[in-house]
Structures are given as C-alpha cells and as structure tokens.
Amino acid sequence: MSFDPRSIPVDPSATAALARNGLEYRLLDPADQPAMRAWAEAETRGFHHPRPREIDLDHDVAVAGERRVHGVYDRTAAHPEVPVATVDGWPTGLSVPGGRSVDAWAVSAVTVSPTHRRRGIARALMEGELANARNAGAALAMLTATEATIYGRYGYAPAARAxxxxxxxxxxxxxxxxxxxxxxxxxxxxxxxxxxxxxxxxxxxxxxxxxxxxxxxxxxxxxxxxxxxxxxxxxxxxxxxxxxxxxxxxxxxxxxxxxxxxxxxxxxxxxxxxxxxxxxxxxxxxxxxxxxxxxxxxxxxxxxxxxxxxxxxxxxxxxxxxxWVRVLDPVDALSARRYGLPGSLELRVADPLGHARGRFRLTVDDRGRAEVERLDEGAAAASGPSLQLGVQELGAVYLGGVRPSVLSRAGRIVETAPRSLAFADRLFEAERTPHLSIWF
Ligand SMILES: CC(C)(COP(=O)(O)OP(=O)(O)OC[C@H]1O[C@@H](n2cnc3c(N)ncnc32)[C@H](O)[C@@H]1OP(=O)(O)O)[C@@H](O)C(=O)NCCC(=O)NCCS
CATH class of the missing domain: 3.40.630.30 (Gcn5-related N-acetyltransferase (GNAT))
Known part of the structure; x- marks a missing residue:
C-alpha cells in the first residue's frame, strides 16, 4: 500500500461521537510544527514517559509526520492547544505464514489524558482507526498493547507472542x-x-x-x-x-x-x-x-x-x-497467507462491529495457497469441515500462534462438522512460530 495516509476523509462517526462530548477530533497537518510538537508531548505524557528532550521530540515529530495523526481537543482546557487524546495510524505490511506480507494498518500512540478518561474518547478513536484502515484497503488492523484488557472489545486478539x-x-x-x-x-x-x-x-x-x-x-x-x-x-x-x-x-x-x-x-x-x-x-x-x-x-x-x-x-x-490483530476483510487476510495442507474449510465469523462478519470458504491447493470466497448467508451448510468463531478468535489463529482446538477447549470456537478442529489445527499451522520483536 503506497499512498498518503492523510488522504483518507476524516471519519464522520468519530467526529460526531467526540462532538457530543464537546470535543474536536482533528487530523493534524505534519507541516503544522507547533501542533505536531504539542501532540507528541501529549503522547509522551499519556504513556507516563519523562518530558522529551528537544532532540527526541524532533525525532518523534518526524516519525509521526509520516503517519496519519489525530488529536482530540478540548476548547475549555487550560491549554486548549494540547490534545487531550492522541492516536496515529499508518499502512504497513505484516509478514504472514508462507513468506508473504499482508496489507495492514498499524495503530499506535493511543492515549487519553487522565483529566478526560472513561467518557468514550478511546472508543471513538479506535473505531475511527478501524474506519481509516478499511478506507486504506487494509485487510486487518494491528497494534501492541500496554494492557491486555483494552482492545478485545474492538475485535483485536493476541496473535504473536514475545x-x-x-x-x-x-x-x-x-x-x-x-x-x-x-x-x-x-x-x-x-x-x-x-x-x-x-x-x-x-x-x-x-x-x-x-x-x-x-x-x-x-x-x-x-x-x-x-x-x-x-x-x-x-x-x-x-x-x-x-x-x-x-x-x-x-x-x-x-x-x-x-x-x-x-x-x-x-x-x-x-x-x-x-x-x-x-x-x-x-x-x-x-x-x-x-x-x-x-x-x-x-x-x-x-x-x-x-x-x-x-x-x-x-x-x-x-x-x-x-x-494484536484485528481482521477487517477475511477474504484478503485469509488469502494472503499459506496453509499447512490442502482441503477446504468453512468459517462462520461473528463480529459485533460488522467489519468481518459473514461466511467464508477457504479452498487450499496442494501448494498451500488458498482461494477464499464470501458465501451467501442463506447458502446451504457446508458438507466438509466448518467452524463458527468470532473475529477475535479469527485474529488469534490467523498467524498460527494458537491452535483452533485450544480456543475450542476454551469454548471460543465451535466445531460445526466432525473433525473440523483437527483439520483446522493443521491448516493454520505456520512454518515458524509467529513473533514480533518491536513495540509500535
Ligand atoms: C487506555 C486508555 C486509552 C482508555 O481511554 P478512555 O478514553 O478512558 O477509554 P473509553 O472511555 O473510551 O473506554 C472504552 C472502554 O474501554 C474500557 N477501558 C478503558 N481503559 C481501560 C483499561 N485501562 N483497562 C480496561 N478497560 C479499559 C472502558 O471501561 C470502556 O469499556 P466499555 O466499552 O465496556 O464501556 C487510557 O486509559 C489511557 O490513555 N491509558 C494510558 C495510556 C495507554 O495505556 N494507552 C494504551 C496504549 S496501547
């Protein structure tokens, strides 16, 4: 994906949700250095880091300048030029089993000032990033998390450990x-x-x-x-x-x-x-x-x-x-990776936010490549292996980091035809244990 991440229109739902709280959702212009610096300082404070030195701030602003940067502003705050919440996102590749890369949207810098917590700001920002990711044509969104209890509600699940x-x-x-x-x-x-x-x-x-x-x-x-x-x-x-x-x-x-x-x-x-x-x-x-x-x-x-x-x-x-991975487009996401054995599997995916909801059939050839098609909701039930799962479970098994049968034992995936789990375990297996070695 090579395009300017700032070219996407500003998400109207996030704008409206924040406006209902008297807040402004703003897409920053990287050329507006004072705004970018105030944003970077707010992000640093949000993560409880020490105040940045000028040289570090210059670096942070330069890195953010390559991304899509949003701030949330409260006109009534003592320093209205400092955002009360921050987020950034950018299109980037994620390596998947089989040596290829899938078009993904990375989300980072999610902070909400302690003066403005627990009034839905993070939710507006996170849903806004999912909209940005979809508008960018990303098959999935991804992030690294400070706490494991924040992002499941938006459909993210742990997919690669460290x-x-x-x-x-x-x-x-x-x-x-x-x-x-x-x-x-x-x-x-x-x-x-x-x-x-x-x-x-x-x-x-x-x-x-x-x-x-x-x-x-x-x-x-x-x-x-x-x-x-x-x-x-x-x-x-x-x-x-x-x-x-x-x-x-x-x-x-x-x-x-x-x-x-x-x-x-x-x-x-x-x-x-x-x-x-x-x-x-x-x-x-x-x-x-x-x-x-x-x-x-x-x-x-x-x-x-x-x-x-x-x-x-x-x-x-x-x-x-x-x-943490959040599948947005199961057809693009599932067809990007390679699989462990040939055959076909039907997945019925639930997604409270709608993006990945539907029925999908993977047909894998003997080189591990999958053709993935979206099925009509009313199509006849599959005769072969099939599973019912949520979007979080789909994200968790996507890179091969956890076996579907383990999520079934946790009551989170349901086998809807005999021997589907054993087949799916081998199908989703990766040639190398998934791993991410940086924070972003
Ligand atoms: C995490 C953080 C961004 C949440 O911001 P917020 O605006 O208070 O969150 P919201 O009001 O939108 O809450 C949305 C939901 O998340 C829940 N939630 C928010 N923060 C949470 C946390 N730290 N742990 C568990 N649940 C949390 C809320 O209870 C709410 O739940 P609901 O949808 O079931 O009602 C904010 O606490 C923060 O800035 N923390 C410090 C920096 C940080 O850790 N950022 C995350 C980077 S990965």
Missing part, C-alpha cells in the same frame, strides 16, 4: 555449528546503510513481524540522540557471511557496577539467515566479564537452548501477548 530470554553466562558452552562468516564491531552510522535491508529480510521470514520504519532503525542504533547516555552505552555489531555480505546486526549494552561483572542486555538482534542468527547469539552469550545476557522481545521458540550444551542456561520469562 518473551525475555536470559542466559546464565557461566553455563554457556556452545555446541552449535561454527558460522561460516564473521561478526564485526561496526560504528552505528555505517550500520545504518545496511541495517534496513537486513531488517527487511529478517521481517519477511518471520510471521508476525511488521515492516520497519526508518526511525526505529535509528533508535535501535542509538542515532536519534547519539550523545545521550543510553546511546553512548550501545555497542553495535554486524554479521557478514562467508562472501562478505551483511546478513545480521545487533545492538547491545553492558550494565555494570564498578569492578563487578556486568549484564549484557539487548533489544535488537536482526538476522536475515540462520547462520547470522546463530553467530550473533553466540557473540552475545560468549562475552567475558558478564554474568548474564538478556534479550527482550525474543521469540518464545528460539533455537538457542539447542545450541548450548546446557539448555538450562536459558530462562524464558515475561512471555506476553505482543502483537
């Missing part, structure tokens, strides 16, 4: 293969040239990852505020394969007390190949003068324990729902 991986350095003895290439320390500025390409290939091979925007790469490499303490603590490495081609990178820091061994922490390890993934993990876990290595937002299914003599050196914690 976890913290901690490795006990003293028990690290590598038994995996030696990488054919090399890890180099490189300065972040030079890494900036190759990192987007590596990240693009890493995203493509992992269902649940979303396309990276340039600003997040700069943040990963400490280039937003290079003189800040956090950026100065970062070290950056690149893995080049046996032909000298860059295939992976990581940024990490070691935190330590004087004269004590430290803890190596990293948020970004991006690998376009298995060799790169192994080599970067090995580099990180074999550091001397550290007691532990900790990676955040890693896959719940890392190969790391299989690369160490002592798999108990690896602890997986903070396993969380991370990527």
């Amino acid at each position: 976890a913290t991986i901690t490795v006990d350095r003293r028990r690290t003895h590598w038994i995996g293969p030696d990488a054919p290439g090399r890890v180099h320390f490189v300065d972040p500025t030079s890494l900036r040239e190759v990192a987007p390409g590596i990240a693009r290939r890493a995203v493509a091979r992992t269902p649940g990852e979303i396309d990276r925007w340039p600003g997040i790469i700069d943040r990963a490499l400490g280039l937003v505020n290079p003189d800040g303490d956090r950026a100065r603590a970062l070290r950056t490495v690149r893995y080049d394969d046996e032909h000298g081609q860059p295939q992976g990178f990581a940024s990490f820091r070691v935190t330590r007390e004087p004269d004590e061994p430290g803890v190596l922490e990293f948020d970004f390890l991006s690998a376009a190949t298995d060799d790169a993934e192994r080599a970067l993990w090995r580099f990180l876990v074999e550091q001397d003068f550290v007691t532990a290595v900790r990676g955040r937002l890693r896959s719940v299914d890392e190969p790391l324990p299989w690369l160490l003599e002592d798999p108990r050196a690896v602890t997986i914690s903070d396993v969380g729902d991370h990527l």
